[in-house]
Every structure is written in C-alpha cells, then in structure tokens.
Amino acid sequence: MKEAVFLGLDVAKLNFEACLLLPDGKALKNKFQNTPVGFSKLLVWLGGLELTEIFACLEPTGVYSRRLANFILQSGMRVSQVNSYTVQCYGRSKNFRSKTDRIDAYLLADYCRTQNPPVWDPPAPTQSELKEVQRRLASLDEQIRQEENRLDVCEFSVVRDDIEENLGRLYVRRKKLETVASSLVKSDEVMARNFKILNSIIGIGEKSALRLLALVQFEKFTSGRQVGCFAGLTPRAFDSGTSVHKKPRISRIGSSELRAGLYFPAMVAIQCNPQMRAFAERLKAKGKPPKVVICAVMRKLLVLATTLIRNQQFYDPQFHPELSITP
Numbered sequence: 001m002k003e004a005v006f007l008g009l010d011v012a013k014l015n016f017e018a019c020l021l022l023p024d025g026k027a028l029k030n031k032f033q034n035t036p037v038g039f040s041k042l043l044v045w046l047g048g049l050e051l052t053e054i055f056a057c058l059e060p061t062g063v064y065s066r067r068l069a070n071f072i073l074q075s076g077m078r079v080s081q082v083n084s085y086t087v088q089c090y091g092r093s094k095n096f097r098s099k100t101d102r103i104d105a106y107l108l109a110d111y112c113r114t115q116n117p118p119v120w121d122p123p124a125p126t127q128s129e130l131k132e133v134q135r136r137l138a139s140l141d142e143q144i145r146q147e148e149n150r151l152d153v154c155e156f157s158v159v160r161d162d163i164e165e166n167l168g169r170l171y172v173r174r175k176k177l178e179t180v181a182s183s184l185v186k187s188d189e190v191m192a193r194n195f196k197i198l199n200s201i202i203g204i205g206e207k208s209a210l211r212l213l214a215l216v217q218f219e220k221f222t223s224g225r226q227v228g229c230f231a232g233l234t235p236r237a238f239d240s241g242t243s244v245h246k247k248p249r250i251s252r253i254g255s256s257e258l259r260a261g262l263y264f265p266a267m268v269a270i271q272c273n274p275q276m277r278a279f280a281e282r283l284k285a286k287g288k289p290p291k292v293v294i295c296a297v298m299r300k301l302l303v304l305a306t307t308l309i310r311n312q313q314f315y316d317p318q319f320h321p322e323l324s325i326t327p
Helices: 036-047 063-074 084-093 101-115 125-153 157-187 189-199 206-215 224-231 256-272 274-285 290-311
Strands: 005-011 015-021 027-033 054-058 078-081 235-240 244-250
Touching: 005 063, 005 101, 015 036, 015 101, 027 036, 027 101, 036 063, 054 063, 054 101, 063 078, 084 101, 125 157, 125 189, 125 206, 157 189, 157 206, 189 206, 189 290, 206 256, 224 256, 224 290, 256 274, 256 290, 274 290
Parallel strands: 005 054, 054 078
Antiparallel strands: 005 015, 015 027, 235 244
16 A cells, blocks of 8 residues: 655745655655646646545645645545744754745645644635635725725815715725625524624624634634634743743734734723623733733633634623523
C-alpha cells in the first residue's frame, strides 16, 4: 500500500503554485491557473502520478482560495487550511531566507507532512453566503461613514447634492443586503434557532447576531479556550528570565473580523447587561486598563454565546445554574 503524499498550494489571484512531496522526499512542482480549467489540469497532473492518498494544504486567502479548496475537497482529497502566520514562522524555523510562491508551496506541503494539521470542515452553503453578505455590508458601512464625514465638512451645494444622492443609493443597498441576510437565517432552521439564542443575550443585537452566525461555526468548539483562540482574544504573556516582564496582551492570532464584530456588543453589555457590568467592575477594581476590560468582556460574550448554542439554551439574566429555554 502506497504512503500518503502531501500537496502544498500557494494561491494567488491569477495562478497557484503546487508542490507535491512524495514519500521518498522528492518534491514535484507545477503551476496552474486559478480557474476551473486550472483545477482540472491539477487533477490530470495528480492522476498521472498514480497516487493513492493526497493531503492538500493551503492558506485561506478568501475568494482566491475558496473555490480551489472546495474543488479539492469534492475530488475526494483531504484539505487543511492553515494560518499564514503559522506557516511563516515554520519557514523561519527551517532557516528559509527567501520568500517566493514556489518556496511557500513547498513550506505548506512540508508543514502538512510534519505537523498533520486538522482537516478543513467547510461551513454550510447558507453560512458561506451569509458571510459574503456580511462582508459586503461591512464594506457598505465603511463607504457610508466616509460619505457622511465628507457631508459634514462640505461647503459647496453641488458637491453636497452629489454626496447626498450617493448616500441615498448606499442606504438602499444596505437595506437590501440586510433583508437578504435576515432571509438567509430564517430559511435555515438551525441558524434561525441560533439567531434567537444569540439575540437573547443582553448586548448582542440583531445585526451583531447575524455577524456572529456568519463568522463562527459554533458547533466546532467544545471549550471557551478554543473559541477564544479562534478570535485571537486569549492572553499572550511575554516573560524571560528575571528582567523581561512585558504586559500581557491578547494574541491577535485569530479572526480580526470577529474581534471587530464583538467590540460594540461588549460596550453595550458593559452598560446594559448586569452580569457583564459586574464582571467589568471587578476587573476595574483590580486596576485593569479599559482596553483590557473591553477585551475580557468580548471574550466572555463569545464564550457565553458558544456555550448557549452548544446546549441550545437561551440566556438567563438571573444567572441560574440551569438555563431555561424560552419560546
């Protein structure tokens, strides 16, 4: 029986580099277009080598890598998506001094061979679509903020009229996408239930609940530490010997989108949620800075949301040990 081989894929907008590590240590390299035609040529290349089991590894580069990852998964191969920073550090540990697409493809294959990363579990199609809608909404919100800021300082009527006209179109487009996002959640029984659970938490409104559903596969996490690491909200200590003791910070090795989506819910929870307010006051009494308090509340909200969804229970502001499900 032939041993498994490892395929590293460095994906760019137009092309992707492929590096195949064989059991004897030999590396085979090739380059393909990042199109369905290129994907088919990759399969033909791999098929001509008469291999049994292939474990592919690539970095999540958004729209550029998603189609390729789904294609490989549907072709029957194992796929893993690994953090870019992790692979970068792995390359440094191997004393690689240069960075090229071919080197990155080799590093991905070698990382897959030595570290055996977890297999990628893609989100459901509805969640994938919701995620893209939410990203588009975030882009529209940024455009609206820019135009509103320009309107505040504009002195000429012609320019003001143009800004107001553009803002009107942006408002309509945002409302349309918000309606689409709500419809997507309502069309999926599990997501609709989880949306109600998230919305029951004081501090998480409808928009924040939709964003969390888009960004987090809650069923994947079995502990608070796991979901905290996913968001990059776990503390990072920096001590060395007796003289180096830097202040702990959050790791930031995780989803920046998720951290951004939790910031305002944390601010609202500190003001309106009795449990989160009491938690924040305890941290303040210990002398914790405001940013540390906000990050701690962000993490607590995320862990709470994950626990409630895992147990399919609604939030109870009275903090009873047994959370009761409400209709």
